[in-house]
Amino acid sequence: MADRPLIGVSTYLETARWRVWELEAALLPVGYPRLVQAAGGVAAMLPPDDPAYAAGAVARLDGLVIAGGPDVDPSRYGAERDPRCGPEARARDSWELALIEAALASGTPLLGICRGMQLLNVALGGTLVQDIDGHVEAVAVFGRHVVKPVPGSVCAGLVGAEAVSVPTYHHQAVDRLGAGLVPGAYAEDGTVEAVELPGPGWALGVQWHPEMGVDLSVMAGLVAASS
Template identity: 55%
Template sequence: MASNGSDRRRPRIGVTTYLVPARHGVWEHEAALLPRTYLDVVVRAGGTPLLLPPLPEVDPDVLGVLDGLVLSGGGDVDPARYGAEPHPQTGGTSAVRDAAEETLLRAALAADVPVLGVCRGMQVMNVALGGTLVQHLPDVVGHEGHRPEPATFGRTCVRLADGSLLGGLLGEQTDVACYHHQAVGELAPDLVPVGRAEDGTVEAVELRGPRYAVGVQWHPEQTGEDLRLFRSLVAAASAVLA
């Protein structure tokens, strides 16, 4: 969103949410939710978070009020979106959320709004741009290290490519918090793999060309003291305001 030059507001970062049953007070019903850690890191990085619910009809013009977009983590992408039958371990899919986030992603890329995909968000990027997913990673790598226990983050050492945006930002390698059982299968033509785990799993991607669009398979919002990735997103969003 363009600025008139005198506008010094904080960049507005849209963050996608998910619809799940929730209880608060005496009420129990479906709600649009997001872990607070996303909000905290966006604020600490210098942005203003705006929550984006997964609606059946998404107005792509919402990008007119956003300066950056985060595709957050969550359940699996519906394998029908990349022409596959569901694996027995695939779950938590939402056709509405998949479609909503693809609409937001395409609108962001068309408007040159910076994008960060987190875990599922990176997978959404890959599928939306023509790639596929490995539906159950332990079948391929032979271990459960990327999702060791329910509700327990694993640790993964990611080696980053020289000359990549993420390599310049995070260094040659970085230790990250991960929680995923799916991963990139066939890579989308417009994405470049710039980070891999020791077992070969693609852990980071960047869009070809000058636009800021990166995806990480890990959860950078879980490491509140390391704001480099979110500060990079906010800095790119600030450039949209200039």
């Protein structure tokens, strides 16, 4: 059997409880590795580290996923902090931005999910809306809403050209697009729900959470590009 592509997935650093333990842990919701595995890849966790090591880490990977998580520090895109913006995650911001920059520089296929899409936009000089309504059903509850792929986009090539219902949980969104990025899908209220970077590489961001659904198409696109 041919080797499966190795897909790195960024993670949280949080205090967690399991069995008799309560310790700081590198955390990743199991939906991410399961989605990678179901799409034909092998998942490797990438907890926050020194950004100087990011290029070396990416060089060992076939593909990269920047996972969902906390709000991006507004100082990263030159904005004042809105009171509705969540707590900082400076170590994760620094590490994941370095991973994104390394992936773009090396042509390593890259998928950003929710926060990961937002960070891709910020890495390329874009900005974010710090709080929007209508994209969180309830605290700690994934909802669903409809997105419409842009005809001819990479996103449309993966999920289809018709409107599709996706799992969602976000209160921030792309505002000004980063250099070179183009929209791949929109929500019904006009929110950008996917971004992609045209060119010889493969870089896609989706605002929704494919790891919380059964549709493999987005992750399968990354795994195919990484093979």
